[in-house]
Amino acid sequence: MEVTLRSGIKFYVASLVMVGLMLGAIVSPSYAAVEAVKDTTWTTWPGTIYYMAHLSGPNAPYNNDITIRITAVDEYILYVNGNKVGTDNNFKTVETYKVNVGTDDVILGVQVNNKGTGLGNGLMVDIQAGADWLGTTTLKRRSAVVNDTRKIYPCIWYYYTGDITKASFGGADWYKLKYNAAKKETFLNDTGVQAQLGQCISGSMELDYRPDPHIEVVTGYPGNVDLGSSKNGGIQLRRIEGENIALGRPAQEDKITDGDPTATFFAYNQDPLNSARYVDLERIYRINRFVLYTGGQDPNQWKEKSVRGFAVEISLDKFRWEEVNVIHEVGITNANNGGYDYAVVDFPDEWARFARFKITEPRDQPPSIGEIMIYGVGYAYSGEYESGWEDFGDTNLQKNFHSIIWTGSTPEGTSIKLQFKTAYRNTAGTLIESPWSDEYTAKTIDLESNEPASMIKYKVKLTTQDINKTPVFNSINFRYSKDKQPVSIADGYVVPNKIPMGVDTNFVYTLSYKLNTGENIKAVALSTPGYASINKVVTSEGKKEYSVDNGGLTAIKQTSPDTLWIEFATPITDTDAKGPDSLYLSFNTKLLRNIHNFNAWLFNSTGNDNAGPLGIWENRDLGSWTVLTSTITKGVLADVKAVPKVFTPDNDGVNDFTVIEFSLSKISANIKIKIFDTKGSLVTLVCDKKLEPAPWYVKEKLGNFAGARNMPGYWDGKDEDGDLVPPGVYIYQVVADTDDGEKVESGTIVVGY
Numbered sequence: 001m002e003v004t005l006r007s008g009i010k011f012y013v014a015s016l017v018m019v020g021l022m023l024g025a026i027v028s029p030s031y032a033a034v035e036a037v038k039d040t041t042w043t044t045w046p047g048t049i050y051y052m053a054h055l056s057g058p059n060a061p062y063n064n065d066i067t068i069r070i071t072a073v074d075e076y077i078l079y080v081n082g083n084k085v086g087t088d089n090n091f092k093t094v095e096t097y098k099v100n101v102g103t104d105d106v107i108l109g110v111q112v113n114n115k116g117t118g119l120g121n122g123l124m125v126d127i128q129a130g131a132d133w134l135g136t137t138t139l140k141r142r143s144a145v146v147n148d149t150r151k152i153y154p155c156i157w158y159y160y161t162g163d164i165t166k167a168s169f170g171g172a173d174w175y176k177l178k179y180n181a182a183k184k185e186t187f188l189n190d191t192g193v194q195a196q197l198g199q200c201i202s203g204s205m206e207l208d209y210r211p212d213p214h215i216e217v218v219t220g221y222p223g224n225v226d227l228g229s230s231k232n233g234g235i236q237l238r239r240i241e242g243e244n245i246a247l248g249r250p251a252q253e254d255k256i257t258d259g260d261p262t263a264t265f266f267a268y269n270q271d272p273l274n275s276a277r278y279v280d281l282e283r284i285y286r287i288n289r290f291v292l293y294t295g296g297q298d299p300n301q302w303k304e305k306s307v308r309g310f311a312v313e314i315s316l317d318k319f320r321w322e323e324v325n326v327i328h329e330v331g332i333t334n335a336n337n338g339g340y341d342y343a344v345v346d347f348p349d350e351w352a353r354f355a356r357f358k359i360t361e362p363r364d365q366p367p368s369i370g371e372i373m374i375y376g377v378g379y380a381y382s383g384e385y386e387s388g389w390e391d392f393g394d395t396n397l398q399k400n401f402h403s404i405i406w407t408g409s410t411p412e413g414t415s416i417k418l419q420f421k422t423a424y425r426n427t428a429g430t431l432i433e434s435p436w437s438d439e440y441t442a443k444t445i446d447l448e449s450n451e452p453a454s455m456i457k458y459k460v461k462l463t464t465q466d467i468n469k470t471p472v473f474n475s476i477n478f479r480y481s482k483d484k485q486p487v488s489i490a491d492g493y494v495v496p497n498k499i500p501m502g503v504d505t506n507f508v509y510t511l512s513y514k515l516n517t518g519e520n521i522k523a524v525a526l527s528t529p530g531y532a533s534i535n536k537v538v539t540s541e542g543k544k545e546y547s548v549d550n551g552g553l554t555a556i557k558q559t560s561p562d563t564l565w566i567e568f569a570t571p572i573t574d575t576d577a578k579g580p581d582s583l584y585l586s587f588n589t590k591l592l593r594n595i596h597n598f599n600a601w602l603f604n605s606t607g608n609d610n611a612g613p614l615g616i617w618e619n620r621d622l623g624s625w626t627v628l629t630s631t632i633t634k635g636v637l638a639d640v641k642a643v644p645k646v647f648t649p650d651n652d653g654v655n656d657f658t659v660i661e662f663s664l665s666k667i668s669a670n671i672k673i674k675i676f677d678t679k680g681s682l683v684t685l686v687c688d689k690k691l692e693p694a695p696w697y698v699k700e701k702l703g704n705f706a707g708a709r710n711m712p713g714y715w716d717g718k719d720e721d722g723d724l725v726p727p728g729v730y731i732y733q734v735v736a737d738t739d740d741g742e743k744v745e746s747g748t749i750v751v752g753y
Contacts, residue, residue, distance in 0.1 A: 047227050057132030057133075059131045062101050062129045065099060068080065068097045069096050072122065076112050079110070080101065081106065094124075107179050136157055137156075150299035150302065151299060161222045198222070223385055236472045238379065240467070247373070257372060260371065261295070266368070267368040276313070284316065309327060310330075314354065398454055417460075425454065432617070479611075483609075484604070486520065491619040502592060511585070515573060520605055524600055525564070527562055528561075528564050530590060531589065531695055532588060533589075552570075571605045591629050594629050640660070647717065648753055661695075664691055667738060669737055673734050674733045732748070
């Protein structure tokens with residue numbers, strides 16, 4: 001629907017509301033229309049995340065008790081090897097549990113409920129199993145030497161959001177992880193399951209407990225947004241600390257960034273000295289850590305197949321490289337942090353898009369590389385939060401959603417955009433959903449959605465151009481009416497659905513509706529692609545035809561170039577009580593763009609109790625309200641003229657202005673309308689704004705001062721200083737700025753007194 005719709009109908013809606021208020025005052029002195037509009041506000045966004053891990057270590061099996069220390073923001077439920085162990089709701093305390101597992105494996109499931117009040121995000125699990133330290137970490141693998149043989153031990157944590165009882169990998173018993181003791185496998189070994197899970201990254205909470213340097217606070221951030229860390233609640237972009245931002249990025253070698261360090265992506269077969277391999281992060285990040293994994297699944301070969309020494313280099317353009325740090329004697333200097341398994345190179349925060357390793361010290365055998373991981377600081381560039389369906393406590397009650405007001409902060413270089421959709425369940429119980437709305441940035445939004453509807457959901461899209469800044473979405477307020485709707489259900493479609501561009505065509509819009517007791521239709525607003533002329537208005541109930549002449553209609557008005565207003569003298573009600581009826585609107589108009597949706601809005605005799613227009617549903621079973629063009633016109637500007645060509649701006653109420661009319665076809669374009677004197681000097685700039693394809697002129701039915709003043713070509717005879725111009729001949733120029741250059745049309749106007 002076009003943005004200008006509300007400006008086209010608001011005057012008529014206001015008058016309709018005033019009539020309704022007066023009628024209401026006569027019928028019931030206690031009635032007030034505004035009482036029908038309700039408010040509901042959210043300031044926090046709680047969420048539940050399910051964490052899973054399959055852990056083991058070199059000293060398994062664990063025949064004695066293991067000690068688990070755990071905390072989480074804000075509340076957790078801990079399951080170990082398929083059994084519930086404990087729960088707590090104070091993240092500043094670390095609880096200790098002793099558990100007897102008697103196996104090689106520690107299977108952990110943790111349900112964490114975050115209240116979204118600004119206390120952080122995350123989970124910390126520290127496990128002391130004999131001589132082994134296990135627990136939360138963002139590493140992908142650990143290795144250790146057992147009986148002179150180096151082995152790999154899993155340590156990765158995964159997370160899941162949503163209704164886990166419906167998930168295919170566990171359902172209500174998800175925390176058992178479908179452990180197969182014979183194979184020592186869980187469903188985390190299944191690549192199909194892994195594809196449905198997220199890999200945890202670093203979280204945040206105020207906690208000073210780190211007995212083992214491998215232990216981290218980890219978390220998951222669905223949609224790249226953080227619902228728990230913003231002060232006093234709110235939605236913000238998540239931080240990228242702990243995330244391998246190289247994962248899945250384009251790289252010089254295949255599989256260099258696939259997330260599987262055991263798969264050798266590149267094996268050298270010659271002297272590797274001074275050779276390099278890079279990763280393209282696709283955007284510029286502030287990075288500070290480079291991790292190079294040795295390739296292959298046989299840890300006993302890592303000593304010979306690892307890189308002995310390498311330098312880390314970064315670049316903004318892949319041509320000029322800067323060395324930021326170097327590591328020597330890999331396996332010895334980092335024996336307590338990776339060893340021959342992987343090498344971590346830290347360096348001061350630097351801006352980079354490309355990062356690479358350059359081998360500075362080879363071994364006797366050519367190395368094999370398993371993975372490159374890159375870490376940084378700052379916020380993700382974009383994120384999205386999608387709410388669930390909100391019914392405001394009235395699951396089946398139909399509502400008219402009026403408006404939304406949201407609060408938040410958008411520092412320079414950041415943005416917040418909102419989208420909405422509505423839904424209801426039909427008699428068969430099927431959920432009928434509207435499409436997503438356009439994106440909005442205004443903090444007060446008049447909702448133009450399909451209604452009546454029992455529920456609504458929304459998306460919050462956050463972006464930043466500076467990873468040191470994040471927008472914050474703090475609250476959202478819904479205003480809606482849950483009673484006194486015009487109709488209980490209504491939908492519509494139009495025929496034909498394909499026409500030539502620029503050709504005047506007869507359309508029939510069918511509005512199907514069901515009216516309950518007390519409901520009525522006082523007015524219909526129809527979104528048109530330009531000016532329309534009504535031929536017939538007929539109802540199926542009694543096959544009654546309405547017109548202004550027979551007194552059935554109060555008005556047929558083109559309140560703006562894109563809105564046709566039809567108002568009934570006596571509101572339509574269900575007089576025969578035989579169920580759904582239809583209203584047929586026959587009219588002529590033309591399309592000057594490739595596509596148009598004939599949306600419609602309804603009002604009752606009280607103006608919808610101040611809840612705004614009721615936007616009806618598209619009848620997808622019988623047709624569509626979308627019309628496409630089968631041909632295109634040749635020009636962009638057409639029908640350019642001044643109406644009237646001679647005018648007298650003497651403020652006598654007669655012929656005081658002119659309108660430079662034109663049709664804009666095919667494309668949206670920035671339109672400038674300039675007035676020059678006969679010497680070629682610019683007198684004034686009448687219009688300078690982007691317009692949609694439409695006939696931008698004044699029809700007889702809109703031939704009034706208020707309507708003309710809203711046209712882009714309106715001129716009252718004044719220059720750029722606000723002074724009346726001398727009488728004489730003036731030249732107007734209409735300029736459309738298009739991709740093919742400027743399209744210009746011009747003509748003359750006469751000013752007289």
